[in-house]
Amino acid sequence: xxxxxxxxxxxxxxxxxxxxxxxxxxxxxxxxxxxxxxxxxxxxxxxxxxxxxxxxxxxxxxxxxxxxxxxxxxxxxxxxxxxxxxxxxxxxxxxxxxxxxxxxxxxxxxxxxxxxxxxxxxxxxxxxxxx
Numbered sequence: 001x002x003x004x005x006x007x008x009x010x011x012x013x014x015x016x017x018x019x020x021x022x023x024x025x026x027x028x029x030x031x032x033x034x035x036x037x038x039x040x041x042x043x044x045x046x047x048x049x050x051x052x053x054x055x056x057x058x059x060x061x062x063x064x065x066x067x068x069x070x071x072x073x074x075x076x077x078x079x080x081x082x083x084x085x086x087x088x089x090x091x092x093x094x095x096x097x098x099x100x101x102x103x104x105x106x107x108x109x110x111x112x113x114x115x116x117x118x119x120x121x122x123x124x125x126x127x128x129x130x131x
Contacts, residue, residue, distance in 0.1 A: 003116070005072035008080045011116055012067065012107060016086075019062040024055045031118050032110060038122040063098055064089045067105075078111040086123070102126040 011030070018027035028048050035051065037044045046054065070084040086103040103123045109116045 002077075003074070003080065003111070008072045008082050008109060008116070009067075009070050011109065012070070012082050012084070015107070015118060016062070016065045016067065019055075020064060022055075022061070024052050027055065028052065030116075032112070035118065036120040038120070040123075040125055058093070060090045060092055062088055063091050080109040080111075080116065082107045082109065085126070100128075102128045 015027065015030050018024070018030070028051060031048070031051065034045050034047050037046075066087045068085045068087070070082065073081045073083075075081065083104075083106045086105045088101050088103065089098050090101060091098045102125070104126055105121065105123045107121045108119050110119050111117075
């Protein structure tokens with residue numbers, strides 16, 4: 001059964017919502033094990049237990065998000081690459097101040113046993129003064 005780009009866009013939004021909702025179990029269900037990440041903090045490869053610890057101990061939490069300019073590429077039937085711009089509002093745990101961040105993101109999803117799971121996510125900060 002062929003997957004549409006809109007299905008992957010919906011999955012990406014659902015994945016982001018798990019962070020807003022602090023739903024680590026749902027996020028883990030949507031990830032391969034191990035998974036990888038590339039961010040301004042470097043590269044990481046982690047299993048589900050390590051991800052749970054990172055999510056629960058994170059200094060910054062996502063309060064809201066908006067994804068735009070989404071593109072989906074299917075190199076084959078079991079791989080999807082999603083690229084987009086993300087505007088996220090983050091907050092340091094225990095603090096009131098929220099900070100807006102603009103990012104260029106990508107995720108690689110693989111289909112295992114009929115279910116799409118995120119294998120790697122990347123994020124690059126964008127200069128918010130550039131439109």
